[in-house]
Amino acid sequence: MNFDFSDEQKQLRDSARRFLEKQSPVAVVRRVLEGDEGYDKELWKGLAEMGFTGAAIPEEFGGAGLGHLELCVIAEELGRSLAPTPFSSSIYLAAEFLMAAGSEEQKAKYLPKLASGEWIGTFAFAEGVGEVTPDRIASGASQGKLSGTKVPVPDGEIADFAVVAANTGGSGVRSVSLFLVDLSGAGVTRTPVKTIDPSRKHARIAFDGAAAEPLGAAGEGWSILTNVLDRAAVLTAFEQVGGSDRALEMARDYALERIAFGRQIGSFQAIKHILADMYVSATLARSNCYWGAYALSTGSAELPEAAATARVSATQAFQHCSTNNIQVHGGMGFTWQFDCHLYYKRSNLLALNLGSLSQWENKLIERMRAGNSAKDAA
Amino acid sequence: MNFDDTPQEAAFRAEAKSWIAANAPKALEPELKTSGFGGLYLGSVDPMQAAKAWQKKKAAAGWACLHWPKDYGGRGASPIERVIWGQEEGLYAKLSAPFTIGHGMCGPTVMAFASEDQKRERLPPLASGEEIWCQLFSEPAAGSDLAGLRTRAEKDGDDWVVNGQKIWTSGAQHSDWGLLLTRTDPSVAKHKGLTMFFLNMRSPGVEVRPIRQMNDQRTFNEVFFENVRIPDAQRLGAVGQGWQVSLTTLMNERLSIGSGMPTGFPDLFELACQLETPDGPAVDDPAVRAKLADWAVKASGLRFTAFRALSALSKGETPGPENSIGKLVAGSMMQDIAKFALDLEGHAGLLTDPDDAPALAKFQTMLLRSPATRIEGGSDEILRNIIAERVLGLPPDIRVDKDVAFNAIPTGGR
Structure with a gap:
């Protein structure tokens, strides 16, 4: 059994960590958080130069052709450093959509530009309150024109193009198809929206007869996006695990440094037990993410279950660790x-x-x- | 990244599989399936006889205590081979319950500290299940604070004379030998005055009294010592070094990975899928789903955490600290799952007879056993301290009794 990353993959993680510690310190995150610029351009350029954006894109399409295990390792470091870039929109979503459903022409047109970071892509999916279901996608497309409003769209203001889910007639899962839309073209209006994390910008995009090129077969949109969301869920889960670990370290360091009642607060069991529980949730999430990484990289039939497991576990862990990081810091954590x-x-x-x-x-x-039930039937 | 055996591991697995297929007591399989949660319960045969018979058969063919040297009754196998054996033994590993403490903790301590003659004499019958061992550590006034134990051993010629009381001793009523931690010098700080021995449980002056537990079973015991004589030759480690010796024992407990703590989750998932409510199967209720998902990712997280540790073993490395979370997560999970399952069962949830209760009363059994899981072998709170101090590097508790002579520590009148 070798349920671990290889030495080469661990070296890649180390080099990604060194790069991000230098190029994406908290000052950079704060600059994007407080500014109007949608992302840090220098950092984005650097991520492309390091080959990170193209890690899982095949060499024939301008990528490094490494694979998804390598992308998982990079994702963890992006999450740890809170890197304020459109990496997730452009790579976990747009590039994955193109690799999953793009024609050879579409792959040849888009993937090299995504790998090089020259173009930014995103996925325009949600339209309103509550879970997105096929019947809640009101945006419609016919005869190459797409209309409707998507909000919130990650990196919607800065992206060059979007993969858009739209209704192409009927109801249920077969009613949804995917389209590639040039966001600088006519019939596209973009407005920034405020979100709970201003270091990652989102937008409202109104399409009014925008030119739309089909991605994948008509009526296959829901099935394609379900698969791509699973893939993105594993990669995002690694970001969440990276963030969990960092939040735990911050809390641990503060517990060692802060003195109250004449002793380090980390010597109180009330604090120790909070930190131990953070370690437990971060560890469970990491192990579940490894399963997700395995399923993602091998194209295993387990991917839907592994991805949902990694997603749930890592979401819980990051929320738990980031919440308790503030608690351990006390009032200063609220500043x-x-x-x-x-x-x-x-x-x-x-x-x-x-x-x-x-x-x-x-x-x-x-x-x-x-x-x-599949196992029972077998 | 993969779950595959190396060629050597695959060959070993095949050998183990075929031996088990040819030799396992298959007649017991249905009963072993339903037996669990805190003891071995077989209706048709005496569980101890069944356990000893299987262990003896394994030992004769070289499948007992696999990682021990051959000279001491083992196989000289690698740690990963031991785990593979455990995976293949599967259900039949439940029959090893009476030997767990002897094989996992007492044996390794004897191996590290006893004389060569003693090892050759004592370890093979322990490996083969002919002799059962128990661990005499906890006391009424020394549970989590183990180093506060008071059972006295005083030197008298070539012997030591022991007086005192142990408690929570699993399997003492079946044991032939015991590993005993005593206080030999109360005038020094508490960790410094301890000494370890092994003794014959049939020695005059040893009295075992089973404890009736809240689940109406009697697996734990009190053990009383009245002027029990132990030859000095049965001392393990130097006088006053008992604490260090006990750490060897406890470290072995933490290294015995791969067995996997039960969480009750697969049983609950099955129940939720099968149990019909007026609105369809319970699993379709969103409130039930949220809870199931929460436990599902914990159970899966434990499983893959164990796989990470196995991968380290497979590469000949020492597993990292992540394995220390197992019992902490599984213990409270089992308790919560039991309560939730009874809730789903409604009025029938209060029935405990397997013939009446849903799912052969396994959740009722779990409910009444799970409080012990969260206490034995390190309580949830002690485990959190261990993670915080040894894994995260937080400072130890301020110990007011650390540099005080043991006999000067306040006792609260006890």
Whole structure:
């Protein structure tokens, strides 16, 4: 059994960590948080130069052709450093959509630009309150024109193009198709929206007869996006695990440094037990993420269950660790000056941006039932 | 990243599998399936006889205490081979319950500290299940604070004379030998005045009294010592070094990975899928789903955490500290799952006879056993302290009794 990353993958993690510690310190995160610029351009350029954006994109399409285990390792470091870039929109979503459903022409057109970071892509999915279901997608497309409003769209203001889920007639899962839309073209209006984590910008995008090119077969949209969301869920779970570990370290360091009642607060069991529980949830999430990484990288039939497991576990862990990081810091953890809130905000953004925790819990149980009946039948 | 055996591991697995297929007591399989949660219960045969018979058979063929040297009744197998054996033994591993403490904790301590003659004499019958061992550590006034124990051993010629009381001794009523931690010098600080021995449980002056537990079973015992004589040759480690010796014992407990603590989750999932409510199966209720999902990711997290530790073993490395979370997570999970399952069962949840209660009363059994799981072998709180101090590097508790002579520590009148 070798349920671990290889030495080469661990070296990649180390080099990603060194790079991000230098290029994405908290000052950079705060600059994006407080500014109007949608992301840190220098950092984004650096991530592309390091080959991180193209890690899982095949060499024939301008990528490094490494694989998804390598992308998982990079994702963990991005989560740890809170890197304020459109990496998740462009790579976990847009590039994965193209690799899953793009024609050869589409792959040749888009993937090299995504790998090089020259273009930014995103996925325009949600339209209103509550879980996105096929029947709640009101945006429609016909004869190459797409209309409707999507909100919130991650990196919607800065993206060059979006994969858009739209209704192409009828109801149910077969009513949804996917389209590639140039966001700088006519019939596209973009407005920034405020979110719980301003270090990751989102927008409202109104489409009014925008030119739309089909991605994948008509009526296959829901099935494709379900698969891509599973893939993105594993990668995002690694970001969440990276963030959990960092929040735990911050809390541990503060517990060692802060003196109250004449002793380090980390010597009180009330504090120790909070930190031990943070370690437990971060460890469970990491182990579940390894399963997700295995399923993602091998194309295993376990992916739907593994992805939902990693997603639920890592969402819980990051929220738990970022919440208790503030608690251990006491009042100072509530200030703008301390960094605790950056992790708290990111953890709550990531808990929602691929669908909420309860939706993924629901998916997990559905999939476990399906898996069990498959096993019973076998 | 994969779950595959190396070629050597695969060969070993195949050998173990075929031996088990040819030799396991298959008639017991249905009863072993329903037996669990805190003891071995077989209706048709005496559980101890069944356990001893299987252990003897394994030992004769070289499948007992696999990681022990051959000279001491083992196989000289690697740690990963021991785990593979455990996976293949599966259900039949439940028959090893009476030997767990002897094999997992007493044996390794004897191996580390006894004389060569003693090892050759005592370890093979322990490996083969002919002799059962218990661990005499906890006392009425020394549970989590083990080093506060008071059972006295005083030197008298070539012997030591022991007086005092132990408690929570699992399996003492069946044991032939015991590993005994005593206080030999009350005038020094509490960790410094301890000494370890092993003794014959049939020695004059040893009295075992089973404790009636809240689940109406009697697996734990009190053990009383009245002028019990132990030869000095049965001392393990130097006089005053008992604490260090006990750490060897406890470290072995933590290294015995791969067995996997039961959580009750697969049983609960099955119940939720099968149990019909007026609105369909319980599993379709969103409130039930949220809870199931929460436990599902914990159970899965424990499983894959164990796989990470196995991967380290497979590469010949020492597993990291992540395995220390197992009992902490599984213990309270089992208790919560039991309560939730009874809730789903409604009025029938209060029935305890397997013939009346749903799911052969397994959740009722679990409910009444699980409080012990959260206490034995390190309480939840002690485990959190261990994670905080040894894994996260937080400072130890301020110990007011640390540098005080043991006999000067306040006792609260006890």
